[in-house]
Amino acid sequence: MDTRRYRMVVTSGLDYVGTGALVDDRLRSWLKEPPKTYDIEAFAEGRNEIARGVTLDHDSATGTSGAYGRWRLRETTPDGTWQTTVLIRQTGAGPTWVQLDVEHLPDRPDVFPTPAKTPRLAGSLLDVLRARDGLADVTRMPQVIEVDDVHSVIDELCDEKRRLPVVVASTPHGVDFDAWLERTVDPLVRPLAGLAILYVLAPEAEPYFNRALEYHQVFAGGIRTYLPGVDPAWAADGQRHRVLSRRTITETPHRARGLLAQLPQRLAIQAPLPPELDSVPVLRARTKEGVGTSELERLRDENHALFEILEEAGREQRARADEIRGLKRELHETQQGESMLVGEYDEQYRELHGVKAQLLAVQKRLLILNAAEAAYTPVEPGPPGPASFAEILDRIADMPRVHFTGSRKVTLELDDQAYGSSWGRMTWDALLALQDYADAAADGEATRDFKQWCEDVPEGKHSISPRKIIRDESKSVKTKADWRKERTFPVPEHIDPARKLFMGAHVRIGGGNTIAPRLHYYDGACATHGIFIGYIGPHLTNTLT
Known part of the structure; x- marks a missing residue:
């Protein structure tokens, strides 16, 4: 399962122009943070060389199908290239989508990509964009669920528009809540910024939360990851939503951190993109201003064969992107089907177990009544x-x-x-x-x-x-x-x-x-x-x- 790439997909609480301005500002600030000391004054439409071995591509478009803006940073290193892409997109009257991808691209096919960690840029964007996923706010650090918040959080869990998992942490009995939150929960969920909706249950809210979610409870210092599509009334559905125990959290915190991050990371990569983001064309780096149309035409004429190869490569790239998109949708549907079958099997097993227990009780009652023949005579099937x-x-x-x-x-x-x-x-x-x-x-x-x-x-x-x-x-x-x-x-x-x-x-x-x-x-x-x-x-x- 590929968890090597980091991907954040949220909607902005601001309009397209405001979102674009803040993304641009946060990207510039991020590029100035040590050890990065890049020339941010070189920002322009097209390809910008902002340091030796570092390029920043920027493209945008506005039309009848909506608007988008994209920034792609490529940093050459001895073991390959690190690529960071930020995309904002709006269609019609819908919200502005924001996508952030970070991935390692090795120079050689036999080299395994280095897993991408959660970038500081993700938290920086979440701090200013009023990011949302369906009904829920997406924040850098966990929000506290008080008693009055329980019903709204349950609405978020059941929200049909939710794409991200919801991670809810509980507090052990007798442990100071603020200390548990600061020393245990915060470090544990820090890598999930932009990958999940983060909550921690206040001790006073925990009984109300668990009473409303009879089959999906979390308590005693455990942390539960709620996948999209929670069905509170279906007992078998509870099996889909993993629980990380307090024992694992406290005894092996490094392992617990990795276990907690695995599922949100995998879902982020494997889930199909929203149609708005999926419809953005593949980025083709453009020449910066200064090379006019006539100059491009001259270069095209002089290098006709090369241009044909590049155009064919572009078409092949778009075709492969469509193919990967389709495979991701099929994988997502297969995983949903597998999850459904697990739940159905559990529910049918429970029903069968109940019928067997009832049959055994009836047989014992018949034996007491001296009706052994009736108790064990096979019944003709219908x-x-x-x-x-x-x-x-x-x-x-x-x-x-x-x-x-x-x-x-x-x-x-x-x-x-x-x-x-x-x-x-x-x-x-x-x-x-x-x-x-x-x-x-x-x-x-x-x-x-x-x-x-x-x-x-x-x-x-x-x-x-x-x-x-x-x-x-x-x-x-x-x-x-x-x-x-x-x-x-x-x-x-x-x-x-x-x-x-x-x-x-x-x-x-x-x-x-x-x-x-x-x-x-x-x-x-x-x-x-x-x-x-x-x-x-x-x-x-x-x-x-």
Whole structure:
């Protein structure tokens, strides 16, 4: 896993012009800090030689697709070149993005690059840019979570727009909070500047925080790293978010520092860039002012073959950049899928363990009642479940109170996915539960919604975990026209004269993950209309997809 490069990606709380001015100022100050003593007066558009073996490329553009400014410093050393790139970017009315990369480029292909440490420039930029990641502030040093801050921090953990991990430190019982923060936590998280959102729990806030996050707690001096996409209601999701114990922190602080930094560093490099930054063209160093158009044309004519080689190299570079971009997206999706499967396996194991324990208790009770034969006689298995989504759609037609109105084509494409068989079983379980719920509602035995039915299901009826049932979409999804339209599906005229309805209620097929499919439905069971399934397919568009 490549953690050799440092990368910071945040949004600025200032406008594009203000961000550019501060970046320029902080970059100049950084270039004057010892041991650097570079000629910052040489700043200009194009390529600037600011010291022997040191160049600074600067380019910028403004157009209909937005604006960007970029500074690239290259420092030649005996073992290669150290490259530092700062990029600012704004499109439309969106925020100004800031990207900082530092990497070592060896001169020889057989030499392994030197890992890049967190540069002082990162902290310097965070100090002035009011940097943010989604709802959260990105700061150089950890912020203290007081009791009144707990709910807002939990909102940040669950924020769909968050890209960075959130690192939350707790305080051991009986230890002075200020001393723990200054001597232990601050040095430990210093390398994470720009790579994570940093917090430390005040002792008074810790019980409130852990009560709200039953499956994602942190306490006793431990430090927990919360990945994007926290699902507080899903017990299995807690396994995704690593905990660094107090023992490791206090006994081997150097090792703890490395362990804590590994995941944020890897995520920073492997996560796909935001589309705004991804769309910036590859930097091609330009000649400084003084070489006119006619001079360039003369050089082009005299070195036509060389120019063709350079142009071809440029095209090849852009093609490789596109290829790497695609591979990073695939890797990111694969890692999300792996994380989802781990959570699903854990949840299914717990359910299986609970069923086995219940079966053992029933068998013991039957033995006490002298019914040993009934206790251990094998039960004839019921009819097998559908083997594919194609078969699922066929079987829905035999459910009198469950109606499928969505696109068969979209649903059938799930059969080609790697997790199709597992997803098919989960979908069938959900449909059986919906069918029992709709039948009970028609008989007057269910007066609440589907989620409440599954929370207190009658004996002998099918159900699924209530945590998989979402009653409605988030406000951001419902208020964005394109996303709302995606979730509007056909229904019969007697359900709605417009013959279509927004179906925010849905079932998560799989974990709380954007890779796993969703089943969107309209609950008309208590109104004797039954259940209308408008969609079974891949996760629809939101801020994470």
